[in-house]
Amino acid sequence: MADKNGGQAAGQPAQDIEILYEDNHLLGVVKPVNIPVQEDATGDPDLLTLLKEDIKRRYDKPGNVFMGLVHRLDRPVGGAMIFAKTSKAASRLSENVRNRSFRKVYLTVVHGELPAPSGRLRNFLLKNAKTNTVTVVRQGTQDAKEAVLDYTVLSKAEGFSLVKINLLTGRPHQIRVQLAHAGCPLYGDQKYGPSVNKPGQQIALWSSLVGFPHPVTKEEINLVSLPPRSFPWSLWSRDIQEQSLAEVSEET
Template sequence: MSIKETTASVDPVLPVLYEDNHLLAVVKPPGVLSQADDTGEPDMVTLLKQDLKVRYNKPGNVYVGLVHRLDRPVGGAMLFAKTSKAASRLSESVRSRAFDKTYVAVVHGNPPQTTGRLKHFLRKDSSRNIVSVHSKQVNESKEAILDYAVVANRQSHSLVAVRLLTGRPHQIRAQMADVGCPLVFDRKYGAPASDGERDIALWSAAIGVAHPVTKDWLAFHSLPPQTEPWKQWSDEELRRALTILPEHEHA
């Protein structure tokens, strides 16, 4: 497994984890959209297109393909394609579950087990931008599966590593809340009120995928910033969250 460290920067808030002619891995800041919507607010695809155009002095259009999404309040490692062929192959990796996505979260309380798998069916209410959790298939619901492991406990909070086996909107937020452990600062899914507006305690910590051309396995890591609630955990604990779950099986 090759580990890619942060080496360059698109701008002060978009560190580049890895880049070649086919793909680009960066750190998405919390609060930035993954792709453009009706609000016209900044989004990752547009920001990266602008950056590539400037950095490489490209006169025409720049291609940036969205491979996967992060919820707007979530920050961390995110992967984009730089060619349509790479986008197609990386998207197939996502569909076939050969795309490894590991998150770190701080939740209220203690999950039901130290390690476990959560299986639910999620139904999205687009008008309210919220999903409901169901134990059985219901109309317009989609299966949601994740594995988790508790890294450490601190008072009433737990540091949890999560690996997504499916990629549903608000999946981690909704499923953890359903087992009585809402994410810290995630008011939408039942977290207690806090002073001021805070980013929810969820971070995209690692991505693993086969390179779309060379087929070499690549891994990109990003640790959350030393702000609340992350700063109550040591660097050792945060790094342990990257490795506590069994390694993703890949060719």
């Protein structure tokens, strides 16, 4: 769904990808889980290509279709994403990402309880490209990058916590690594929580709100998407999730 700032809602493109917002400059969608954002070594269908093909078909566009990738989600993660339909929009949104006026809010379910009802996690992360894994390292480690997020625990049930994440930096696997390092691995995350998760479980991490000033009109846009009603999300009511995101939208 899109909140009151979400602009024009559109129909359904191919692959049952829900459109949250669309105009001449932008395309906001709900990324399905387990689809890569862009082409990778697997050769599986990727979201960027699917959206380009859909735009070409829906608008009967000749030649190549431009679709600018502004931010990314890990393959197993679903939720709100924004794409640029023009190079100017892509450039301005990328600048929003750099100056941190691009808001990324996630909902996640973690094992256990975080040390406080809310707080900030700040770590330095190092990625191993060969294994596609990220580890927390000491500040000053060569090639390590600072990772910062704010969290709020929304509710607890059956040994799990429902947590809202305001992502302040965009490092690979950042939320997964930082929360696991804090002693609370994400539900379903076999890579960073193998001792508490089982193969086949879907990771409980959802891009729930993407907010930014429109690259042309400067109107504040907030695209909102709620996680599916499957376990463990179903441990909590929609009201809790919706209210937490409404509060974020009201801050803009």
